[in-house]
Amino acid sequence: MNDKQLVALRAAQYVQNGMLVGLGTGSTANYFIEELARLTREQGLRCTTIASSTISTQKAQSLQLPIVALEHVASIDLYVDGADEITPDKTLLKGRGSDLVKEKLLAKAATKFIAVADASKLVNHIGQNFTIPIEVIPFAWQMAKKSLEALGGVGDLRPNAAKDGFWITSHGSYVLDMRFDASIDASTLNAILNNTPGVVEHGIFHQLADVILIAQDGVVSER
Numbered sequence: 001m002n003d004k005q006l007v008a009l010r011a012a013q014y015v016q017n018g019m020l021v022g023l024g025t026g027s028t029a030n031y032f033i034e035e036l037a038r039l040t041r042e043q044g045l046r047c048t049t050i051a052s053s054t055i056s057t058q059k060a061q062s063l064q065l066p067i068v069a070l071e072h073v074a075s076i077d078l079y080v081d082g083a084d085e086i087t088p089d090k091t092l093l094k095g096r097g098s099d100l101v102k103e104k105l106l107a108k109a110a111t112k113f114i115a116v117a118d119a120s121k122l123v124n125h126i127g128q129n130f131t132i133p134i135e136v137i138p139f140a141w142q143m144a145k146k147s148l149e150a151l152g153g154v155g156d157l158r159p160n161a162a163k164d165g166f167w168i169t170s171h172g173s174y175v176l177d178m179r180f181d182a183s184i185d186a187s188t189l190n191a192i193l194n195n196t197p198g199v200v201e202h203g204i205f206h207q208l209a210d211v212i213l214i215a216q217d218g219v220v221s222e223r
């Protein structure tokens with residue numbers, strides 16, 4: 001069993017009968033979805049799920065997990081998702097994929113948000129290994145980019161896979177992938193991005209994770 005699978009299995013132990021459980025997106029979240037399905041099948045666990053992406057919806061449906069749509073729900077019991085970076089103060093960087101908006105809604109709506117990752121995701125500061133994904137309204141991208149450049153941001157629109165156009169998220173946004181000076185702390189950067197007109201959502205998940213589960217060389221630790 002690899003570390004991503006191990007940590008996902010540990011997160012599944014937090015699921016109790018009757019819970020409404022948010023499903024993240026990515027390879028670690030996929031292991032969690034598979035384990036929920038196994039517990040449902042083999043141990044009679046009863047829970048309802050809500051997915052952060054089309055791909056996680058399809059995965060849950062293919063495993064016969066009960067699923068409800070986001071628009072029917074105001075709060076959930078538990079959300080489990082992976083991350084691209086995790087800092088010592090439990091700030092996450094997410095959004096390598098296309099599903100930031102739903103991921104952050106579920107993270108915020110959850111009574112408990114558990115982030116799950118292998119140790120490769122641990123960093124000292126946000127933006128250490130990846131650019132910050134910033135979803136922008138398509139018609140606002142130039143103005144949003146200029147605002148962020150004035151604050152020291154450097155970056156550009158994410159190209160699509162064929163490199164003949166721009167990446168479109170599941171919410172219909174463009175993505176600015178930007179770097180900022182490492183001296184800007186996550187709290188300040190979070191506030192800057194929250195207050196920039198044209199920004200729909202961004203990949204800094206600050207003060208949202210309640211529990212971080214990290215697996216390293218077959219051992220899971222909680223922080």
Ligand SMILES: O=C[C@H](O)[C@H](O)[C@H](O)COP(=O)(O)O
Nearest residue numbers: 026027028082094095096097
């Ligand atoms: O948008 C992508 C999500 O933030 C993922 O949770 C993140 O990229 C981690 O993915 P993985 O579990 O595949 O490492």
